[in-house]
Amino acid sequence: MKNIFRNLRKDALYLSHKCRDGNLQSVFSCLDIVWVLYDRIMNWSPEKAQDADRDFFIISKGQATLALYPVLIEKGFFDKEEVASEIGLFNSRYCIQTDVTKFSGGVENSAGSLGHGLPFAVGIAYAGRIKGSPSQTFVLCGDGEFCEGTMWEACLFAAAKKLDNLCVIVDDNDSVGAMIDMGSMRLKLEAFGFDVFSVNGHDPDALEAVFRRAGGLKNGRPKAVLARTVRGYGSPTMMEHDIWFHKAPDAEELAMLEKEVEAF
């Protein structure tokens, strides 16, 4: 694993430790995707954070918010110590689930309730179409989130309106396996009218290639990237023990997990 991906994970561990909360398994599952988008794909930089034609990143799976903060920290948009000292506090701007009302730029949606981010992103993409904006919209969803009906309503609309400026990323860490037999997401999304791509969600170069391929296809079809991921990827302890779905590390655990990430 390259250093940046270690650093992102260590940032997430640190933030989770400081706020004594967080869903680290989900965060580690999607960090590589979020970084590749911001670092290699999106028309976004701290200076462009309020540009009307920037690319948008929407977190639909709100439990992964602690994946966005480290990326924006490493991109120089947020200050690590400020986030760490304020996150989750009474009057903080930094919520455990992103809160768009506290920022002008940087955080693009309010997450928390599942099934909202994807249709919200579809609205952003559709507004871009109406306004003739070149911006692209990327939305990160969990596989489990697709149990919500609003996800499929949004897919129906996106395909009917030919939103090829929309890229839906499914962080497929098989959460839904514990819930219901979802069948083939690929077939479902294809049937809805999406161009569907599969990729190893922890391989940065493969992720970059697939996003470039998807983004280049201006064929009137929305894109879906099925990213196979592993919950807790980057820490053998987290990959093995599901208690880390919702658990914050104490000082001792923080040191142990940081070591694991260093050695991964």
Added chain:
Amino acid sequence: MRRAFLKRVADMIRKEEDTAFFTVDIGMWAIRDVLAEFPERCMNVGIYEDGMFSIAAGMASRGLVPTIFGIQPYLIERTLEQIKMDLAYQKRGVNVVGTGAAVDYSKYGYSHYCAEDVQLIKMLPGCEFVAPGTAKQFLQLFNASYRNGHPTFFRISDHPNLRYDPDVRFGKAEVMQTGSRATVLAVSVMLDMVMEACAGEDVTVLYYTTLEPFDWETLAENCPSGKLLLVEPEYEGSLLHDVHKALPGRALRVEQVAFPREIFRNYGTYDEKMRHYGLGSLNIAAKLRALRD
């Protein structure tokens, strides 16, 4: 009211490039020309509401002004979480225009009734609720609020007031008559009946069409008796919180003419329903006598 609204929509879509209109599969005939001419900004979106609300919120976040048209219970109850999180919390200027409440679809059963709409929306801070009594008033209220950056819910009725049609202002009650022995709050389409019942009576009549934000000030200035009759075409109690906010520390005597809080298992006509639940001038007059004396 519906016709006036759709005519306004056609005008808005033609002249205001940042507006969008989505109908949940009703009213298409009246706007068939703009539907065909502006397919991106004016469309029959199909039969779904909750996803549509989040989509509209996303559009509003990029500076567009979306208006959604549908049937009140589906617009308001199916979508409650979207209203709370995507519209109210994020302060998205989305307009939601609902037909059917409370019992306009009188033969269609409980699924189509929505006497609870006012309370549901008032329960979620950050939303506005407007219930005009006539087509003219709809336009006055819509034009005053549709670009104000807040989610605004409009309840339009197929049974408007026919005799009384005062000019109204968004967020303000109108003083229809003044008197000393009681104050009557007439809400939306109840105005004609209230005015009939109060003719020649020494009572104040206040006419409310904006129910959220509620005009506490006008009520506070116009209730010398502490006796109140609330006449509203929704579930009883929908405005009690506001009455107490407007008149803090006062000993009040309150009577209500409104739909009782019960499940409606009946059908029939609109008039039958109004009669059955006592939403008429005779009952208003009787309640007023009891209150006044």
